[in-house]
Amino acid sequence: MRNPLGIILLVVGVVLLIFGISASDSIGSSFSKLFTGAPTDKAIWLLIGGVVAIAIGATVSVRGSRAS
Helix, strand or coil, rough: CHHHHHHHHHHHHHHHHHHHHHHHHHHHHHHHHHHCCCCHHHHHHHHHHHHHHHHHHHHHHHHHHHHC
């Protein structure tokens, strides 16, 4: 059986990535890209958080299944 914590982190990571992509396509992020060349801080942190949560979740899931 897979580690439930790892699966939860994977799901949370995917949700954060979806929100981050949505935030980077928003009007506010478009204006930020126009003036600064970069998306808003919120979009960047959501994307980074999603990637980190997916990486940790995958690691926990793989290590949890090897230990059993």
